[in-house]
Amino acid sequence: MQSIADAFGKVGGTPALEKALAGEEELSYEDGVQLMNEENLFLLGAAADRLRRDLCGNTVTFVASYYLNYTNVCAASCPLCAFYRKGNEEDAYTLSTEQVVARAKIAIEQMGATELHIVGGFHPKLGLEYYENMMRAIKSEHPKVTIKALTPAEVFFIARLTRNSVKEVLLRLKAAGLDALPGGGAEIFHPDTRKKIVIGKCSGEEWLDTARQAHELGIRSNCTMLFGHIEKPEHIVDHVIKIRELHKKTGGFTTFIPLKFSLENTELEQKEMIKSESSSPYDLRVIAVSRLLLGNTLKNISVYWVALGKKISQVALSYGGNDMVGTAFSEEIFKAAGKASGTSLQELASMVREIKREPAQRDTFFNIIQRF
Numbered sequence: 001m002q003s004i005a006d007a008f009g010k011v012g013g014t015p016a017l018e019k020a021l022a023g024e025e026e027l028s029y030e031d032g033v034q035l036m037n038e039e040n041l042f043l044l045g046a047a048a049d050r051l052r053r054d055l056c057g058n059t060v061t062f063v064a065s066y067y068l069n070y071t072n073v074c075a076a077s078c079p080l081c082a083f084y085r086k087g088n089e090e091d092a093y094t095l096s097t098e099q100v101v102a103r104a105k106i107a108i109e110q111m112g113a114t115e116l117h118i119v120g121g122f123h124p125k126l127g128l129e130y131y132e133n134m135m136r137a138i139k140s141e142h143p144k145v146t147i148k149a150l151t152p153a154e155v156f157f158i159a160r161l162t163r164n165s166v167k168e169v170l171l172r173l174k175a176a177g178l179d180a181l182p183g184g185g186a187e188i189f190h191p192d193t194r195k196k197i198v199i200g201k202c203s204g205e206e207w208l209d210t211a212r213q214a215h216e217l218g219i220r221s222n223c224t225m226l227f228g229h230i231e232k233p234e235h236i237v238d239h240v241i242k243i244r245e246l247h248k249k250t251g252g253f254t255t256f257i258p259l260k261f262s263l264e265n266t267e268l269e270q271k272e273m274i275k276s277e278s279s280s281p282y283d284l285r286v287i288a289v290s291r292l293l294l295g296n297t298l299k300n301i302s303v304y305w306v307a308l309g310k311k312i313s314q315v316a317l318s319y320g321g322n323d324m325v326g327t328a329f330s331e332e333i334f335k336a337a338g339k340a341s342g343t344s345l346q347e348l349a350s351m352v353r354e355i356k357r358e359p360a361q362r363d364t365f366f367n368i369i370q371r372f
């Protein structure tokens with residue numbers, strides 16, 4: 001056991017940080033709120049970085065991932081979203097099975113993607129067969145590729161739309177080739193924030209329950225949190241603890257991805273509910289507090305460079321992050337909100353080398369494929 005004075009000299013630190021550094025007890029909700037509101041950012045980062053090093057070592061991973069957004073048509077209309085269109089809008093689109101398979105072929109054969117990250121809007125007219133056909137068609141040509149498709153929010157919507165249970169939808173998709181779920185749609189679970197940033201999407205409890213059911217069927221998933229909009233620090237803490245508690249029961253999350261909110265072209269911007277994106281110190285605080293709250297329970301924390309920007313992502317890897325998500329070939333959702341997307345494995349590797357860590361390509365489930 002080491003005190004803050006031992007670790008960093010006589011520079012102070014909250015009781016919650018002392019507790020985190022001692023590492024003997026899990027942090028409580030109150031501890032998390034104290035770290036969000038009161039802790040010195042440098043100390044917070046140093047403690048999170050030490051825990052990251054203890055749990056994950058110096059390797060920073062990423063996956064060769066191709067983003068396939070099968071439709072931008074959405075029955076919901078979330079004020080946080082710049083991506084969705086209504087079906088009658090000129091730039092609304094829905095890909096056919098043939099188009100999806102053609103893109104998958106390019107992704108796998110020409111770009112070296114090992115994972116297809118397939119998400120879209122809540123299309124009000126697509127039946128379950130659309131998704132089954134898509135997955136079967138991909139797997140028949142590319143049996144080895146990992147299909148990471150449909151967030152818990154999409155699965156919940158499809159279940160409601162097609163009048164199936166969530167379990168039935170998951171079982172049918174798994175039989176068609178689904179390997180894992182992406183972690184989107186979680187946003188912020190706390191209803192005080194959630195009801196203002198999403199309209200027509202499942203509740204936080206429904207998202208968590210859908211993820212739980214997926215895990216129980218052997219379908220692992222990512223989990224996310226969208227931060228940097230109108231949430232309160234307590235809502236961040238509440239969200240991360242709910243993820244931690246579910247992971248304790250199922251062990252089904254592969255990684256936690258705190259996503260920085262992108263403002264451009266969203267209703268939250270147009271209605272001036274938010275005037276600017278969150279500051280980098282706040283972003284780093286969220287990542288560091290997430291690391292300390294997740295403790296020994298969930299060891300992977302991904303820094304999503306598309307949302308955060310490449311430079312702050314490099315810093316965030318010293319505030320608790322151990323993974324960079326991936327190449328994000330063809331990403332459309334953050335692109336709609338003005339963010340550049342898509343990079344190469346080599347660029348990610350050199351970003352990692354620049355901070356004196358060890359880059360490695362991983363698969364969807366965090367098995368190392370190659371080191372650089």
Ligand code: SF4
Nearest residue numbers: 074076078081084121
């Ligand atoms: S965030 Fe998702 S559910 Fe909400 S409007 Fe956008 S695409 Fe639709």
